[in-house]
Each structure stands twice: as structure tokens, then as C-alpha cells.
Amino acid sequence: MARRNYSPRTLKLLFGSASHCAYPCCQQPLIFKDRGLLTINVQIAHIRSESPDGPRHVDGYSDHSDVDGFENLLLLCGIHHGPVDRHESAYTIEELEDWKADQVAQTGQHLTDDATAAVLRAVTDAVDKLTRVDLAVELLGGLGIAGCRILPVPLHHMDRITATDTDGETYLGVHVTNRGLTEVTVTAAGIDLDVGAAEMPWYRFDGLLPLGHRTLPQGSRRLPGHDHATWYASTPVLGRVAQELTERNHPPLRIRPFAGIGSGGITVGEWTEATLAFRQLAARRGTDRSTASSD
Structure with missing residues (x-):
């Protein structure tokens, strides 16, 4: 506007x-x-x-x-x-x-x-x-439910969440809240990765997210005032991103969420320890997949 x-x-x-x-x-x-x-x-x-x-x-x-x-x-x-x-x-x-x-x-x-x-x-x-554009951006965890939807959960308390019909998949979410009154178009969401170098890599979440037997579209989206939405990336995909950086001797130290908006600006969230975040995602994924296979 x-x-x-x-x-x-x-x-x-x-x-x-x-x-x-x-x-x-x-x-x-x-x-x-x-x-x-x-x-x-x-x-x-x-x-x-x-x-x-x-x-x-x-x-x-x-x-x-x-x-x-x-x-x-x-x-x-x-x-x-x-x-x-x-x-x-x-x-x-x-x-x-x-x-x-x-x-x-x-x-x-x-x-x-x-x-x-x-x-x-x-x-x-x-x-x-x-x-006035007023966005809040934060990291969330996500639990795959029955291969058809994602349940948003607090990232650092994923191990405490009890949910039925989990399918063994976990996700990292970038949750964007429009705190203002004007509609904002969010064109992209993803994470910045602090690797201790001058040049900071970033990863933009895919516009099409495989989810069970279907694909979840999560590209550009309009957020009216006081509305919110979440973009996700799967744990295996993020693991490959982290592994590739580690093989280049630049292991991720911290991650933070970002959201790109239609006017060309970028809003970022708070930094969180990369190892802790990835460990939470991987541990919960392993637990849920073991439970699903035993069932």
C-alpha cells in the first residue's frame, strides 16, 4: 500500500x-x-x-x-x-x-x-x-499428522508434545504474523544460517512441500491485518543443507527465520542455536518413526 x-x-x-x-x-x-x-x-x-x-x-x-x-x-x-x-x-x-x-x-x-x-x-x-508494515517472524516446530497436515508446536518443546496419528515426519516452520492493519504480501520465507563467516548463507523454503501423498503449496501469500501463516521445510531437507555447509567447513552455528515481502523488504526473527534446533527436529522424528513402525 x-x-x-x-x-x-x-x-x-x-x-x-x-x-x-x-x-x-x-x-x-x-x-x-x-x-x-x-x-x-x-x-x-x-x-x-x-x-x-x-x-x-x-x-x-x-x-x-x-x-x-x-x-x-x-x-x-x-x-x-x-x-x-x-x-x-x-x-x-x-x-x-x-x-x-x-x-x-x-x-x-x-x-x-x-x-x-x-x-x-x-x-x-x-x-x-x-x-505501516508490522510483521513478527518466529520459528516453530511441526509434526506430520496422518500424512495430510502439519501440527504446529513449540520448537524447543517438541519432545513434550503428545499427538495422535503422527506419521513420523517433523518440520521446521517459519511463522509470520501480520500485527498491522494493512494487508501484506509475503513472497518468501526461510532461514538465515550463521556460519561464523562474513557471508551468511540462507535457505528459502520450497514453494511446494511434499506432504504424504500430496503436495502442500506454500508460495506467495497475502496476509490481511492481524492474520498469520506458517511456511515449512522438512527435517531431511534441512539436514542436507546443514551437511553441505559442514562439508565446506562452515557448520551452522545459529539460525533465524526471515520473511520477504512484496515491497522488497525483509523481516527477520530472533537467532536460535542451530544444533539445538536440528537436534529437536531429528530426535522427535526418530521417536515418531519408531512408534509408527511398531504400530
């Missing part, structure tokens, strides 16, 4: 030309003022999105018009902004332009310079919260 840049003039026009939400028959006021404090009750909505995968995007519009300009914006309350953007096919550009015209025709209020500055601060704070 692009960081918005609304000018003071645009905000003054928006809030000065209207009194309530643009959704038909909604009387939610734009601003609540009490005890000398302003609270913004509405959100700034775009008639046409700047992003190609956003609602009502029009190719070439930004070449001749300001996407964040007054003509492409209207004010909607929190109840109505979400549905209008999520169900873009039900809310056309033409209909929103009609809403815009009706909102501009409302009896607005004159905003003083101080009021405009207060609105600008409130809108800037709200936009920062909406556009």
Missing part, C-alpha cells in the same frame, strides 16, 4: 465541503469535537485506486490526474469504507462519482487554519497506522 500524501489544501476542501459520510442516507458526521479536541469520524476513500490490484484501478489515470487529489477522494465512515473497497464490482466509479457530487453539495463547515492543522495531524496518524 502506498504511503498517502494529502495536501492541507485537499484536506481543507474535503472536510470544508461536506458534513457527513458520502454513503447514501448515512448521517455519520465527519468530525466530532468535544472539550476542545477533534476526532475524525470518517476515512478518506479513493474512487480510483493507485495500485493495479486495488479497487477500481484505471490504467493511466495517474498520468494526468492526482490519485490523492480532491476530485478522486470522498469521505466515508468506517462502516461503509470497507465494503465499498472489498466489493468493488458492486460500487462502480460512476456511482462513487455521484456520491462525491452529493457530498460536495452538503453544507460543510469553514475550517480555520488551526482546525485544518488538527485534521491534517489526525489523518496523518491514521494513514501511518494503516500503511
Whole structure:
């Protein structure tokens, strides 16, 4: 999501030309003022999105018009902004332009310079919260269940977890939590491997994970606000990665999870001792495979 840049003039026009939400028959006021404090009750909505995968995007519009300009914006309350953007096919550009015209025709209020500055601060704070990427990345263990799914478990307590129908396979997971409000596309997940050298190798988890008689797709994924997902790698695969590095005289000392995001950034988690992590995975795998074979 692009960081918005609304000018003071645009905000003054928006809030000065209207009194309530643009959704038909909604009387939610734009601003609540009490005890000398302003609270913004509405959100700034775009008639046409700047992003190609956003609602009502029009190719070439930004070449001749300001996407964040007054003509492409209207004010909607929190109840109505979400549905209008999520169900873009039900809310056309033409209909929103009609809403815009009706909102501009409302009896607005004159905003003083101080009021405009207060609105600008409130809108800037709200936009920062909406556009800030806030991911948490951590390592998990995983137990194969009946060859059809993976049960996430704490990595360093895998030996204490009791589960039925384990199939003898164990996995290392990179668990990604979107703690922010804006949707984030996670394009890759994996681990960095500290080998005590200046150049740090890394391993990106496969987009297709063999799981019993099927394959689990785990490639690029969109995470809405407050959502989470886990990417996995099998213990044998990780064992081969560690063995290859060891044969090059660079045994892994520590590992940490990472997640790559669509904007090009990378979020990393905490380091953990590599030997301890791999030992937990291998020991639990050996125990479960012995149990499965005896059954």
C-alpha cells in the first residue's frame, strides 16, 4: 500500500465541503469535537485506486490526474469504507462519482487554519497506522499428522508434545504474523544460517512441500491485518543443507527465520542455536518413526 500524501489544501476542501459520510442516507458526521479536541469520524476513500490490484484501478489515470487529489477522494465512515473497497464490482466509479457530487453539495463547515492543522495531524496518524508494515517472524516446530497436515508446536518443546496419528515426519516452520492493519504480501520465507563467516548463507523454503501423498503449496501469500501463516521445510531437507555447509567447513552455528515481502523488504526473527534446533527436529522424528513402525 502506498504511503498517502494529502495536501492541507485537499484536506481543507474535503472536510470544508461536506458534513457527513458520502454513503447514501448515512448521517455519520465527519468530525466530532468535544472539550476542545477533534476526532475524525470518517476515512478518506479513493474512487480510483493507485495500485493495479486495488479497487477500481484505471490504467493511466495517474498520468494526468492526482490519485490523492480532491476530485478522486470522498469521505466515508468506517462502516461503509470497507465494503465499498472489498466489493468493488458492486460500487462502480460512476456511482462513487455521484456520491462525491452529493457530498460536495452538503453544507460543510469553514475550517480555520488551526482546525485544518488538527485534521491534517489526525489523518496523518491514521494513514501511518494503516500503511505501516508490522510483521513478527518466529520459528516453530511441526509434526506430520496422518500424512495430510502439519501440527504446529513449540520448537524447543517438541519432545513434550503428545499427538495422535503422527506419521513420523517433523518440520521446521517459519511463522509470520501480520500485527498491522494493512494487508501484506509475503513472497518468501526461510532461514538465515550463521556460519561464523562474513557471508551468511540462507535457505528459502520450497514453494511446494511434499506432504504424504500430496503436495502442500506454500508460495506467495497475502496476509490481511492481524492474520498469520506458517511456511515449512522438512527435517531431511534441512539436514542436507546443514551437511553441505559442514562439508565446506562452515557448520551452522545459529539460525533465524526471515520473511520477504512484496515491497522488497525483509523481516527477520530472533537467532536460535542451530544444533539445538536440528537436534529437536531429528530426535522427535526418530521417536515418531519408531512408534509408527511398531504400530
